[in-house]
Amino acid sequence: MAGRPKSKNKLKTVETCRDATSLLLEFLSEELDPGTNSEFEKHLQICPDCVAFLNTYKKTMELTKSFLREN
Numbered sequence: 001m002a003g004r005p006k007s008k009n010k011l012k013t014v015e016t017c018r019d020a021t022s023l024l025l026e027f028l029s030e031e032l033d034p035g036t037n038s039e040f041e042k043h044l045q046i047c048p049d050c051v052a053f054l055n056t057y058k059k060t061m062e063l064t065k066s067f068l069r070e071n
């Protein structure tokens with residue numbers, strides 16, 4: 001547990017669930033830059049809540065898609 005790194009590079013860090021949630025849509029549409037993407041995945045590894053949220057979100061998207069296809 002060292003102190004927080006203070007480097008200010010331009011990739012977004014994902015430290016909180018709020019950060020993760022705000023990036024969720026971009027993550028799913030694969031619009032994140034690679035650095036931010038791996039930050040996001042790192043958060044998923046330590047946060048079951050966000051994994052669950054992500055899965056729910058994905059399922060909703062799939063349902064929406066198949067619903068649209070049927071019409």
Ligand SMILES: [Zn+2]
Nearest residue numbers: 017020047050
């Ligand atoms: Zn989280």
